[in-house]
Amino acid sequence: MANIDELTAAQVAAGVAAGDFSAVEVAKASLDAISKRDGEVQAFLQVSADLALAAAEKTDQRRAAGEKLGPLAGVPVAFKDNMHLLGTRTTCASKMLANYESEFTATCVQRMLDAGATPMGKANMDEFAFGSSTESSAFHRTNNPWDTERVPGGSSGGSAAAVAAGEVTVALGSDTGGSIRQPASLCGVVGMKPTYGAVSRYGVVAFGSSLDQVGPFGRNVADVALAMNALTGAGRDPYDSTSQDCPVDFLEHLEDPVEGRRVGVVPQLMEAEGLTPEMRRAIEGACRMLTDQGAELVEVELPNIASAIAAYYVIAPCEAFSNLARFDGVRYGYQEPGCATLAEQSSLSRAHGFGEEAKRRQMLGAYLLSSGVYDKYYYPAQQVRTLITNDYKRAYEKCDVIVLPASPRTAFRFGEISDPTQMYASDLFTISNNIAGNDWASRVRAAPGTGLQGPEPAHLRPCRRARRRRHHARARLCREGG
Numbered sequence: 001m002a003n004i005d006e007l008t009a010a011q012v013a014a015g016v017a018a019g020d021f022s023a024v025e026v027a028k029a030s031l032d033a034i035s036k037r038d039g040e041v042q043a044f045l046q047v048s049a050d051l052a053l054a055a056a057e058k059t060d061q062r063r064a065a066g067e068k069l070g071p072l073a074g075v076p077v078a079f080k081d082n083m084h085l086l087g088t089r090t091t092c093a094s095k096m097l098a099n100y101e102s103e104f105t106a107t108c109v110q111r112m113l114d115a116g117a118t119p120m121g122k123a124n125m126d127e128f129a130f131g132s133s134t135e136s137s138a139f140h141r142t143n144n145p146w147d148t149e150r151v152p153g154g155s156s157g158g159s160a161a162a163v164a165a166g167e168v169t170v171a172l173g174s175d176t177g178g179s180i181r182q183p184a185s186l187c188g189v190v191g192m193k194p195t196y197g198a199v200s201r202y203g204v205v206a207f208g209s210s211l212d213q214v215g216p217f218g219r220n221v222a223d224v225a226l227a228m229n230a231l232t233g234a235g236r237d238p239y240d241s242t243s244q245d246c247p248v249d250f251l252e253h254l255e256d257p258v259e260g261r262r263v264g265v266v267p268q269l270m271e272a273e274g275l276t277p278e279m280r281r282a283i284e285g286a287c288r289m290l291t292d293q294g295a296e297l298v299e300v301e302l303p304n305i306a307s308a309i310a311a312y313y314v315i316a317p318c319e320a321f322s323n324l325a326r327f328d329g330v331r332y333g334y335q336e337p338g339c340a341t342l343a344e345q346s347s348l349s350r351a352h353g354f355g356e357e358a359k360r361r362q363m364l365g366a367y368l369l370s371s372g373v374y375d376k377y378y379y380p381a382q383q384v385r386t387l388i389t390n391d392y393k394r395a396y397e398k399c400d401v402i403v404l405p406a407s408p409r410t411a412f413r414f415g416e417i418s419d420p421t422q423m424y425a426s427d428l429f430t431i432s433n434n435i436a437g438n439d440w441a442s443r444v445r446a447a448p449g450t451g452l453q454g455p456e457p458a459h460l461r462p463c464r465r466a467r468r469r470r471h472h473a474r475a476r477l478c479r480e481g482g
């Protein structure tokens with residue numbers, strides 16, 4: 001068979017179904033690529049060779065028995081290490097969960113397996129998905145396969161690097177504020193953060209429950225579409241109350257021309273401080289490519305987007321603090337030995353089980369949710385969230401898609417960004433999408449031709465006093481929280 005990094009997911013599945021090569025051969029080729037390249041790249045925290053070979057054998061047996069194979073038959077897939085897979089540890093790249101054995105398999109992982117995928121292992125990440133460079137993993141860094149002195153992005157850096165290095169064909173990551181799109185961009189692969197609720201998060205360790213979303217990485221758009229169909233095809237997951245039916249065939253329109261499509265550009269963001277000239281040139285080049293093929297560029301405004309980072313770094317730490325409160329050194333996770341009291345055990349387990357960034361986020365969340373402070377930050381941040389959501393709704397009335405960079409710069413060197421707030425600032429282009437959620441149902445309501453478009457109904461429009469209140473809240477947030 002051809003080198004595994006030369007085959008797309010569709011080609012692997014077709015080859016396995018046709019008997020050109022077996023799923024076991026593909027799994028072995030992937031294991032081989034991992035053992036040759038991962039010493040340098042370090043994308044994996046755990047390689048599940050036994051699980052992979054057993055799954056591949058099962059796929060081959062099903063073929064031999066004349067059964068119809070799934071659309072990802074034999075495709076080697078890596079999973080971010082915040083996703084449960086029975087038979088592997090789920091560590092979230094944290095000392096806190098270093099020995100945690102998955103108790104069950106996450107729905108997103110199961111759906112990939114149901115489609116025939118071969119599970120190659122668990123990919124490195126920033127600890128509990130806090131970060132943009134995978135440098136906060138408690139175990140080791142992951143190197144960008146294109147230049148090992150540079151970061152692969154994060155927090156799903158291991159997933160992106162494993163695909164870019166040709167160790168696997170597809171990988172899953174999670175995106176709370178950019179953690180699929182940014183590492184995909186920094187590693188030169190395709191990554192998709194689906195609409196909030198499109199993919200089940202049951203069995204994925206939560207970071208920010210109102211923001212988290214699972215999505216795939218691939219070496220091309222078609223592979224990502226194939227994986228999206230596998231993730232959403234079976235409909236909403238009853239185990240995740242936030243999941244929705246996603247009535248889209250992601251492969252259906254892949255070949256459609258872009259002619260006549262309205263592509264939204266946000267001039268205000270293209271002028272944003274920190275966007276490097278090379279990134280700006282790349283975006284402009286992409287826009288030119290689209291217009292050359294007949295797409296129309298439309299300028300759209302996202303007037304409140306400048307407040308997105310401030311709002312995110314209030315909402316996300318608050319949710320993270322609530323979600324990570326369960327790691328108390330009593331029920332599961334790291335337990336400090338030799339403590340005299342329960343309080344000491346809990347506090348020392350957390351002090352020694354979490355890394356620096358995980359502690360910073362939780363301390364921030366604890367402070368922001370404390371009485372007296374809550375009203376000043378959390379509440380206005382939620383108001384800003386509504387404003388940003390409405391900005392997107394209005395923008396999508398004027399265009400079909402919006403073009404934004406995933407990152408202000410290309411892959412940076414290890415240690416180059418040591419100030420956390422500078423790292424946070426680099427999320428400018430991605431986090432507003434998580435904040436807005438771009439909820440499928442509201443998009444359908446606003447879709448052209450439904451007759452449900454137009455200005456906000458008068459009874460939903462804020463009165464003058466409410467508008468003034470929002471304005472002051474926003475200004476305060478920018479002053480104090482930004």
Ligand code: GLN
Pocket residue numbers: 129130131132154155174175176177178179180207316427
């Ligand atoms: N960089 C963002 C953060 O650190 C996003 C992380 C993510 O999407 N998981 O919060």
